[in-house]
Amino acid sequence: MFRTATERLARWQAAGLDTGVFHAGFYMAWDRYAGLGLSQMLPLHRVLVGAESTRNGAFGGFHHPDQGYRHLQMCAVVTMHGPLESDVPERADLALLDLLRAYAHDCLHYGSRRRYVSVAGKLVRTQYGINFRRVSGQTYSAADPEGTPYTRNLGVVMEGACDREARRLTRDAATRAEISEPDDPIGRLAFRDTTGTLTREAVTTWAAGEQPDEVTRYAGALCRYERKVNQRYASFLDEFAPGEEEELHTLLLRAVISGETKVLSEWLDSRHGPGTLAGVFRADAYLAPPTD
Numbered sequence: 001m002f003r004t005a006t007e008r009l010a011r012w013q014a015a016g017l018d019t020g021v022f023h024a025g026f027y028m029a030w031d032r033y034a035g036l037g038l039s040q041m042l043p044l045h046r047v048l049v050g051a052e053s054t055r056n057g058a059f060g061g062f063h064h065p066d067q068g069y070r071h072l073q074m075c076a077v078v079t080m081h082g083p084l085e086s087d088v089p090e091r092a093d094l095a096l097l098d099l100l101r102a103y104a105h106d107c108l109h110y111g112s113r114r115r116y117v118s119v120a121g122k123l124v125r126t127q128y129g130i131n132f133r134r135v136s137g138q139t140y141s142a143a144d145p146e147g148t149p150y151t152r153n154l155g156v157v158m159e160g161a162c163d164r165e166a167r168r169l170t171r172d173a174a175t176r177a178e179i180s181e182p183d184d185p186i187g188r189l190a191f192r193d194t195t196g197t198l199t200r201e202a203v204t205t206w207a208a209g210e211q212p213d214e215v216t217r218y219a220g221a222l223c224r225y226e227r228k229v230n231q232r233y234a235s236f237l238d239e240f241a242p243g244e245e246e247e248l249h250t251l252l253l254r255a256v257i258s259g260e261t262k263v264l265s266e267w268l269d270s271r272h273g274p275g276t277l278a279g280v281f282r283a284d285a286y287l288a289p290p291t292d
Contacts, residue, residue: 062081127259
């Protein structure tokens with residue numbers, strides 16, 4: 001059952017849960033994103049939160065399959081963290097932090113510059129943030145080879161930038177609310193993921209043990225996302241902005257929101273030479289002539 005975030009939070013409050021950490025984080029995100037150039041936050045009534053599942057053993061959260069922001073519908077579809085068969089979360093603190101992370105993350109997707117064109121009666125997105133796609137479907141960047149610790153894909157960079165910012169806001173909200181890390185393995189893994197405090201060793205050595213199937217799958221998806229997105233984004237910042245990681249991160253977010261690459265390109269060129277942005281990310285096939 002999907003309900004708007006406004007309704008879902010109200011139901012949790014009515015059940016006696018303190019939702020203050022989410023609302024505090026909401027206003028922290030509002031203030032931070034306004035400074036980055038985002039003029040409007042994703043409305044809470046356009047965030048649909050799933051729970052009350054009829055599927056035995058259902059387990060939700062940020063890494064639940066197929067959840068996330070829907071560009072054409074301009075809404076986010078997410079799930080309550082933890083067992084999904086109830087109307088209220090089993091662990092309120094983890095569920096609220098997970099919802100805050102998902103909301104802060106999807107706000108940046110909602111606010112990213114997008115351009116659509118009509119091709120043969122179909123709507124085709126040719127720009128998302130600082131990433132581009134030709135009407136033929138050819139993407140600006142090639143996919144990263146499996147297992148690489150670095151990235152040369154703009155989609156990974158933008159996703160990593162959005163999640164780094166969302167997890168930092170969630171971490172700050174958790175600290176202010178004095179929410180401590182759980183002691184059990186799956187709770188600790190989820191808390192560290194949500195707050196951006198996972199270590200490479202924790203992701204590499206995670207063992208699901210006797211966890212139920214959906215919990216095992218969730219933990220596996222969490223670790224894959226950490227390796228393929230967050231760790232690669234961190235490596236990108238280390239590689240191209242050693243000692244200036246936060247400055248580059250902020251420039252990236254501003255560029256994603258505005259869709260303008262001039263300031264970002266000049267910053268990278270001043271440190272790595274002319275044409276750095278295109279040289280690093282543009283696939284050879286992007287501007288290749290059509291073959292038919």
